[in-house]
Amino acid sequence: MLYYMKDMESLKKTDEAIAQEAQNGKAEAFGILVERFEQPLKRYARRFLFGYTEAEDVVQDVFLKAYANLQSFDTARSFSAWIYRIAHNEFINAIKKKGKEPIPFFDPDTLFPHPVEPTRTDDDIQKAELKDILDSCLEKLDPKYREPLVLYFYEDMDYQTIAEIMHIPTSTVGVRINRGKQLLRKAYIHLEKSYAPRNA
Amino acid sequence: MHPETPNNSIKDSVLASIQSHSIIMKPKWHFLLRTALVIVGAVLTALALVYVVSFTVFMLRQNGALYAPTFGLAGVEELLRSLPWIFVLLALVFLTIVEILVRQYSFAYKRPLVVSVAGLTLLVCVSGFLVDKTHLHEEAYRQATMGKLPFAGALYRVHSFPPMRNAVIGLIKTKTATGFTLEGHRHETFVVTLTPETIVNDQDVTINDLVMVFGSRINENIQAVGVQELPEAPPWIEHDIHTLRYNITE
CATH class of the missing domain: 2.40.50.320 (Copper binding periplasmic protein CusF)
Structure with a gap:
């Protein structure tokens, strides 16, 4: 009963409050954070590290790294953005280690300012449609387009949070998402054509 | 590969690593020290950058090249020819170091690289011109010629500021x-x-x-x-x- 009440109490607490408890030496508090972020980070890993068998191992490394660096977390800021930033770094390292996909050291998209496209009313319909396409065409996209699309469509993050995680300007996030969408549509059309019966 | 159990595998494994001390939380001072070192490094490099820029402005003022652009295209050409390229190169190296050091902070990475570099360049140029206005380099030059400037003295003695070619x-x-x-x-x-x-x-x-x-x-x-x-x-x-x-x- 006491255990159950304790569990209910922790449910009410914010991630930041729990992180503070973990910073003060409560290892179980960190366990709660792992529970809360395990599924979202696994989902992020599965989609961003598409085709990488060790995606779950990398997620475990994210939590270990987060624990080691927990004292660097500022509890006045968002814990979610902080742990996703660690995950981003670990995932990029995993991709680099494999060497299957190119991760350019410098991205010209971050060089110049770009206007940020305003959100349109038909965005929700488009979002649902593109989410389906994204599932079937993930592997066709470069990591630099795949990652913001995954964070935007599956993690429901806004441009600012994605910029915070990827350490890039907000306008660059917009550019990558728009280009990513265009590439997705192209890939989808190509995919549909290849599945269509030859003599139909 | 990490040890895995089917349920709550990651949580159990992470907590086991914490309890067995195979993963240790780094102390707060570790991060404070790292931040302090980055800030000190960035400030020192920025100061060195301002010094190099102000010294370059001083050199160009001494040989008159700074005034040359007011005389038209030939003057601009003369200014470019008179630029101490080694100092320009040094300034670029310092600028790159400062940009890399501040890039991890949101005020830098949230802005496009061009904006961030342009802002930094403007700040450094204004500071360089302001330092030049203090006559710091004139005084250093006098001290250097009297042999009273032990470290930077050679810098002022070597660059004897010959006037521009024309x-x-x-x-x-x-x-x-x-x-x-x-x-x-x-x-x-x-x-x-x-x-x-x-x-x-x-x-x-x-x-x-x-x-x-x-x-x-x-x-x-x-x-x-x-x-x-x-x-x-x-x-x-x-x-x-x-x-x-x-x-x-x-």
């Missing part, structure tokens, strides 16, 4: 129908011809004024492209100019 600094000795005669700091006399195309940056130039004449020179004759009055003698010819001024007044 420029002469001196005092106006007499006015003539077509221009004036100029006494150079090495006591040589030049006949300066002014044409309608000559740009004179101070129309009130008169006898005994210190000027820099920029133009094409054949022996002692200079066809002036531009004339710039100098507010004070550069320290490397300060003594010569003082003697000249005394002679002309006498």
